[in-house]
Amino acid sequence: MDHFLYRGGILHAEDVAIPDIAAVVGTPFYVYSAATLTRHYRLFTEALSPLPHLVCFAIKSLSNVAVLKLLGDLGAGMDVVSGGEYLRARAAGVPGDRIVFSGVGKTRAEMRLALEGGIRQFNIESEPEMRALSEVAAAMGVTAPVTVRVNPDVDAKTHAKIATGKSENKFGIPIARASEVYAEIARLPGLRAVGIDVHIGSQLTDLAPFEAAFTKLRETTLALRAEGHDIRRLDLGGGLGIPYTRGNEAPPLPTDYGAMIHRVLGDLDCEIEIEPGRLISGNAGLLVAGVIYVKNGEGRDFLILDAAMNDLVRPAMYEAHHDIVPVIEGAPGGPTQPFDVVGPVCETGDTFARARELPLLAEGDLVAFRSAGAYGAVMASEYNTRPLVPEVLVQGDHFAVIRARPTFDEILGRDTIPEWL
Ligand code: LLP
Numbered sequence: 001m002d003h004f005l006y007r008g009g010i011l012h013a014e015d016v017a018i019p020d021i022a023a024v025v026g027t028p029f030y031v032y033s034a035a036t037l038t039r040h041y042r043l044f045t046e047a048l049s050p051l052p053h054l055v056c057f058a059i060k061s062l063s064n065v066a067v068l069k070l071l072g073d074l075g076a077g078m079d080v081v082s083g084g085e086y087l088r089a090r091a092a093g094v095p096g097d098r099i100v101f102s103g104v105g106k107t108r109a110e111m112r113l114a115l116e117g118g119i120r121q122f123n124i125e126s127e128p129e130m131r132a133l134s135e136v137a138a139a140m141g142v143t144a145p146v147t148v149r150v151n152p153d154v155d156a157k158t159h160a161k162i163a164t165g166k167s168e169n170k171f172g173i174p175i176a177r178a179s180e181v182y183a184e185i186a187r188l189p190g191l192r193a194v195g196i197d198v199h200i201g202s203q204l205t206d207l208a209p210f211e212a213a214f215t216k217l218r219e220t221t222l223a224l225r226a227e228g229h230d231i232r233r234l235d236l237g238g239g240l241g242i243p244y245t246r247g248n249e250a251p252p253l254p255t256d257y258g259a260m261i262h263r264v265l266g267d268l269d270c271e272i273e274i275e276p277g278r279l280i281s282g283n284a285g286l287l288v289a290g291v292i293y294v295k296n297g298e299g300r301d302f303l304i305l306d307a308a309m310n311d312l313v314r315p316a317m318y319e320a321h322h323d324i325v326p327v328i329e330g331a332p333g334g335p336t337q338p339f340d341v342v343g344p345v346c347e348t349g350d351t352f353a354r355a356r357e358l359p360l361l362a363e364g365d366l367v368a369f370r371s372a373g374a375y376g377a378v379m380a381s382e383y384n385t386r387p388l389v390p391e392v393l394v395q396g397d398h399f400a401v402i403r404a405r406p407t408f409d410e411i412l413g414r415d416t417i418p419e420w421l
Helices: 018-025 035-046 065-071 083-091 108-117 128-142 176-186 207-227 254-268 277-286 313-320 409-411
Strands: 004-007 010-013 029-033 053-058 079-081 099-101 121-124 145-149 191-195 233-235 271-274 285-296 301-305 324-326 338-342 351-359 366-371 391-394 398-403
Touching: 004 277, 010 018, 010 029, 010 324, 018 029, 018 285, 018 366, 018 391, 018 398, 029 108, 029 277, 035 053, 035 254, 035 271, 035 277, 065 079, 065 083, 065 108, 065 391, 065 398, 083 099, 083 108, 099 108, 099 145, 108 128, 108 301, 121 128, 121 191, 121 233, 128 176, 128 191, 145 207, 145 233, 176 191, 176 207, 191 207, 207 254, 207 391, 301 351, 313 351, 324 351
Parallel strands: 029 391, 053 079, 053 271, 079 099, 099 121, 121 145, 145 191, 191 233, 233 271, 301 338
Antiparallel strands: 004 010, 029 285, 285 301, 285 366, 324 366, 338 351, 391 398
16 A cells, blocks of 8 residues: 555545646655655565564665655664765664674775774675675774574576576575585684575565575574574565555565464564565655657557656666556546657667556656666666656655655766866
8 A cells, every 4th residue: 555646536645646746846756755755664674573683675675865764763783785875874864783794795894994883794695795894893893793694495487687596596505505604603713603694586476485485594594503503683675566456466465474484483481573666665755747748659649757766777677567646637538549658768678668548648747657766766777867856755744855856967067078088
């Protein structure tokens, strides 16, 4: 459920009419609902109670500092994958002991940054990384809390570009080698193993791959404990999918996911950590765009929007479907027609949808892409020197621009012409 509903035929974000935001901000823009973000975060905390747990929001899905502050103030932890994301979490006021650091390529500088600022744990993904962290921590005279991300060789049954739990993927250490790796951690200076970590992929619409991975994690945890390692935290990663098509899909709910976690891992006396991104942010955001032209092509009509692949890359990159809806609702049963929905970027791949049945839209009308809160703004670029799309946060009847559209002076000002040219 989200808080983007029609009222009097006009799409609203909570109590704010989308055209009112467009009038102030211009299009395209992203808009997020604070109530939806809050609701989705709470669904997870309720699903995991009464087990001790921490819901660490995967910042990579939506990293605006205002959104992080909203979630952080509710008690959320954060899952970061770069020094930049670490700094965002801290700028949002999230204490280091609620931040977990994931990612296959953490640099020594990033390790130092997190050790100086405070960190709950590093999720280690390889032996070279583990040895580098040992050196960095020992040189600083501190001990780094770590988990090892194990690769359970489970097929997540999702899009190949976002599956991470098979042995051929670059992620984690083969689960069969866990014993060896934890033994080395115990010998290395500057490291303390506090738990174990797994993340098998994103947009999973079935609980079975999760259950297979968590069952393997359980067995490995028991084996590691028998070898004397005090495994007290289970980081289960993110990945729970969301419905992208209204009415047709019913991915498992956080309550089902939580119940399965209780059943498989509840007796291990561990703190459960999860790293959801998409389920918290995905359906909490829209991308709103304006129609520039309606172009009658050969046997098809193109709806040319002022948003493009640089603003929302998911359709071009993953063939992802996003529902597209008119901001002013067409009359029920009113006329519709198929449109190829495209942006102005000079690539055929700049296509959001083909033959999408929509009401008869015209120049100047507004449309909204649903489910655009996750992996939308964060993956935007300035390709074709199109200003980075702004972000707006709505709470109740008020809204604020939480990232302004850059001016062309700002964009051009970042380039420098060397004096020898
Ligand atoms: N934890 C780790 C270690 C991850 O790599 C990811 C996502 C998450 C948590 C959060 O997963 P989520 O709950 O959001 O599924 N850009 C792609 C998705 C890439 C996901 C990368 N890792 C897309 O637009 O579909």
